[in-house]
Amino acid sequence: MRLDGKIALITGAARGQGAAAARRFVEEGARVMITDVLDDQGKELAAELGPEFNAAYCHLDVSNEDEWAEAVAFTISTFGDITVLVNNAGILHFSALADTTLADYQRVVGINQVGTFLGMRAVVESMTRAGGGSIVNVSSVEGLGGMPYLVAYTASKFAIRGMTKVAAMELGQHGIRVNSVHPGAINTPMVGEALGRPVDITPIGKKVALRRVGQPDDVANVVLFLASDDSAYCTGAEFTVDGGATATH
Numbered sequence: 001m002r003l004d005g006k007i008a009l010i011t012g013a014a015r016g017q018g019a020a021a022a023r024r025f026v027e028e029g030a031r032v033m034i035t036d037v038l039d040d041q042g043k044e045l046a047a048e049l050g051p052e053f054n055a056a057y058c059h060l061d062v063s064n065e066d067e068w069a070e071a072v073a074f075t076i077s078t079f080g081d082i083t084v085l086v087n088n089a090g091i092l093h094f095s096a097l098a099d100t101t102l103a104d105y106q107r108v109v110g111i112n113q114v115g116t117f118l119g120m121r122a123v124v125e126s127m128t129r130a131g132g133g134s135i136v137n138v139s140s141v142e143g144l145g146g147m148p149y150l151v152a153y154t155a156s157k158f159a160i161r162g163m164t165k166v167a168a169m170e171l172g173q174h175g176i177r178v179n180s181v182h183p184g185a186i187n188t189p190m191v192g193e194a195l196g197r198p199v200d201i202t203p204i205g206k207k208v209a210l211r212r213v214g215q216p217d218d219v220a221n222v223v224l225f226l227a228s229d230d231s232a233y234c235t236g237a238e239f240t241v242d243g244g245a246t247a248t249h
Ligand code: NAD
Pocket: 011, 012, 013, 014, 015, 016, 017, 018, 035, 036, 037, 038, 060, 061, 062, 063, 088, 089, 090, 091, 111, 138, 139, 140, 141, 182, 183, 184, 185, 186, 187, 188, 189, 190, 191, 193
């Protein structure tokens, strides 16, 4: 029960890595507000995990400031002050820089980057009142280095890494820790959704040190560590979860 007594809000938690984190959090004793724009999947997961009122669902488009205020208020009234925030929601868009429209760029940045900013800002008051907490921002290996055809995504993930450090420095005095997680290729629907067709990413795994792609639990377990008091002296730090993909020079 490494998260006993914790109250967590996870974004983009209806499926993929966010859903894996929600499952692990409930297993470890947290009460979890699952949020997403995929309402049916989110409600289903909350019903599965929440027979003892450990999980609930709330619609939250992370790019919408008003919805953040509503989701935070609903979490506080349902469970109490928030002590863990996982900014996990994200989208991918592949296009050459020269072909990327302003609308494409703003859509990706609006969800990945602005969503993370709005989320951190929305929970500060509640976490401070609770005496502290942990914010985990899901960036990517694309927040550590560039990748062709991912200009908006890479920009948004670098921004998350930068904001994490600013927030860590400002919020440490309130007992709030802020760290970023940088997954490599993880087996979720994200790449297929961006390309509009199912995609088998397993060949990518053959090129990394551990010779496999990651599974959602590989990331969820690191997010769990950062949410828990096991990481009590970690803040402003970057945690790579990529099977060694970025270990090379
Ligand atoms: P996923 O597509 O399965 O999950 C993303 C979730 O975010 C979905 O449930 C989706 O509905 C939700 N979402 C999309 N737009 C939203 C919005 N406006 N508001 C709220 N929720 C929204 O993909 P995933 O792999 O589980 O992605 C989780 C995070 O991990 C993302 O931030 C992604 O960028 C990051 N990541 C993924 C990989 C990978 O290879 N899968 C690698 C590095 C980083």
